[in-house]
Amino acid sequence: MSNSKQAVPETLPLLRDRIDSIDSQIQLLINERATCAQKVAEVKLAEQGGEVVVFYRPEREAQVLRRVMERNEGPLGNEEMAKIFRQVMSSCLALEKPMRIAFLGPEGTFTQQAALKHFGKSIISAPMAAIDEVFREVESGAANYGVVPVENSTEGVVNHTLDSFRDSRLKICGEVEERIHHHLLVSPNISSEDVTHIYSHQQSLAQCRAWLDRYWPHAERVAVSSNAEAARLAADAGRSGRAIAAIAGEVACELYGLSKVSANIEDRPDNTTRFLIVGNQDVPPSGKDKTSLLISAKNEPGALYRLLEAFERHGVDMTRLETRPSLMSRWGYIFYIDFVGHHLDEKCCAVIDELRERASEVKVLGSYPVAVL
Numbered sequence: 468m469s470n471s472k473q474a475v476p477e478t479l480p481l482l483r484d485r486i487d488s489i490d491s492q493i494q495l496l497i498n499e500r501a502t503c504a505q506k507v508a509e510v511k512l513a514e515q516g517g518e519v520v521v522f523y524r525p526e527r528e529a530q531v532l533r534r535v536m537e538r539n540e541g542p543l544g545n546e547e548m549a550k551i552f553r554q555v556m557s558s559c560l561a562l563e564k565p566m567r568i569a570f571l572g573p574e575g576t577f578t579q580q581a582a583l584k585h586f587g588k589s590i591i592s593a594p595m596a597a598i599d600e601v602f603r604e605v606e607s608g609a610a611n612y613g614v615v616p617v618e619n620s621t622e623g624v625v626n627h628t629l630d631s632f633r634d635s636r637l638k639i640c641g642e643v644e645e646r647i648h649h650h651l652l653v654s655p656n657i658s659s660e661d662v663t664h665i666y667s668h669q670q671s672l673a674q675c676r677a678w679l680d681r682y683w684p685h686a687e688r689v690a691v692s693s694n695a696e697a698a699r700l701a702a703d704a705g706r707s708g709r710a711i712a713a714i715a716g717e718v719a720c721e722l723y724g725l726s727k728v729s730a731n732i733e734d735r736p737d738n739t740t741r742f743l744i745v746g747n748q749d750v751p752p753s754g755k756d757k758t759s760l761l762i763s764a765k766n767e768p769g770a771l772y773r774l775l776e777a778f779e780r781h782g783v784d785m786t787r788l789e790t791r792p793s794l795m796s797r798w799g800y801i802f803y804i805d806f807v808g809h810h811l812d813e814k815c816c817a818v819i820d821e822l823r824e825r826a827s828e829v830k831v832l833g834s835y836p837v838a839v840l
């Protein structure tokens with residue numbers, strides 16, 4: 468059969484040659500980008516003018532990732548492509564200045580997963596035992612940024628995190644949302660049929676209850692201090708031939724070298740946790756931002772109404788309202804309010820000015836880019 472097109476046959480060796488040649492071009496370009504980032508660091512240092520140099524720029528990184536997604540034509544999906552660029556930027560930033568990130572540990576927690584999602588893998592991990600320790604580590608300057616959970620779509624608000632903002636001067640520099648997927652994990656040398664005990668954090672056991680009732684009705688469920696600890700125990704048990712399974716996430720699975728027996732076993736597939744990035748900087752507008760406020764209101768009739776009315780009148784979209792005891796006076800309250808926009812945007816500014824007239828204290832906890840990934 469004759470073929471008018473002079474197409475090069477798509478044989479395996481030819482395709483692999485083409486991939487090799489593309490790879491070497493990509494590699495050159497990535498290093499060219501890294502050299503630019505190094506120069507950016509030099510400029511930042513030269514321009515510091517006595518100020519602390521800020522190497523990590525969340526608003527710029529959010530803009531880069533948004534642009535990657537906007538111009539993406541496939542076949543790789545937008546998120547997949549953004550994840551690749553996320554890691555490229557992480558490597559470039561590490562070349563400018565390695566970032567030490569404190570997070571709610573131990574190694575392998577969902578908070579660590581969130582930290583890696585937000586900053587990429589080229590960070591120095593600093594797992595902390597408690598949320599207030601994450602705050603302290605950043606306040607003391609021992610870590611550059613911290614990552615803490617703030618709310619879960621099934622379990623609600625994380626009070627410890629909100630309360631930590633009361634006495635802290637740290638700013639919110641970013642947010643990250645993570646779909647919480649649980650997996651049933653065993654040591655690779657263990658046959659899943661032999662499993663007699665399943666270890667996990669109490670919340671994870673609860674989030675997988677229906678699945679466990681259905682598929683593992685006879686296994687004993689054991690609550691331990693964290694999912695990561697459950698994974699560590701399952702790996703340990705495997706070494707002495709004991710068949711213990713763990714319910715934990717992806718990072719713990721990799722960290723402890725476990726095998727997945729079943730993936731995504733959570734009863735509610737939309738189970739999501741939102742995390743905050745805390746640091747010492749005011750983040751400039753990225754074009755698509757959110758702001759978090761802490762407000763102490765006078766305990767008088769209509770106090771909350773007068774606060775909320777300002778948002779309505781200026782057309783500012785409030786996305787969250789939480790109430791916590793103020794601890795300063797009995798039955799005094801602190802409100803945590805999130806809204807769409809940056810505190811430097813004109814109408815957001817107007818709302819904040821009015822709130823200041825109506826409340827005893829208004830603290831801008833930070834304006835930060837809406838999570839991209």
Ligand SMILES: C=C(O[C@@H]1C=C(C(=O)O)C=C[C@H]1O)C(=O)O
Nearest residue numbers: 504507522523524527556559560
């Ligand atoms: C290169 C810069 O520094 C860092 C690295 C970035 C990157 O690799 O694109 C972006 C923002 C900063 O976190 C910059 O500020 O532009």
